[in-house]
Amino acid sequence: MIYALLDKEVLLKRGLSLELLSKKIEMLNVPIAQYRNKSGSLAEKRKDLQLIKTYYRGQLIVNDAIELIDEADGLHIGQEDIRAFSANLSEAITAIRAKIGTKTLGLSTHNQEEIMEANGLDLDYIGLGAYRGTNTKREAKVLGEKALELAKYSKHPVGLIGGVKLNDVFEEQITYRVIGSDLYEN
Secondary structure, X not given: OEEEEEEHHHXXXXXXXXXXXXXXXXXXXXXXXXXXXXXXXXXHHHHHHHHHHHHOOOEEEEEOOHHHHHHOOEEEEOHHHHHHHOOOHHHHHHHHHHHHOOOEEEEEEOOHHHHHHHHOOOOOEEEEEOOOOOOOOOOOOOOOOHHXXXXXXXXXXXXXEEXXXXXXXXXXXEEEEEEOHHHHOO
């Protein structure tokens, strides 16, 4: 299953719009998409989420901005973000679940230790990567084929992230293929 990434900063760098990409992922029948904007204000992010929902009818996940959960179908958080709630990850997830309820919750992972920690948490999926190098996160450690082996440790559905292409095919434990920059191509 394809999980699209709508990264506002990447779109702006490429001279593309959220409207255009939202229409494209709707046309491709992408069932789940994540909106990411690391530098915008809450007001800008809220407006963007509303714009995306005008053109896209799939499940919309917001990255990090728990304050905007009412505008989305779920939340995706990173390792640093979860620890901002509490150093105790179970307590952190309890606090997050108190705010988002039963909406979809995903967590980024990068190695076996983080996957094993995630196995004990009330999550709906994990993101695992980076699979390949990407222009959006140059600092990301590229796992390559090792990501496919690491995915087998997860009790949660796995979204393979980082440099995944539309035509990539993976084994069953990879539930989501998180597609980013190649969606921005014509």
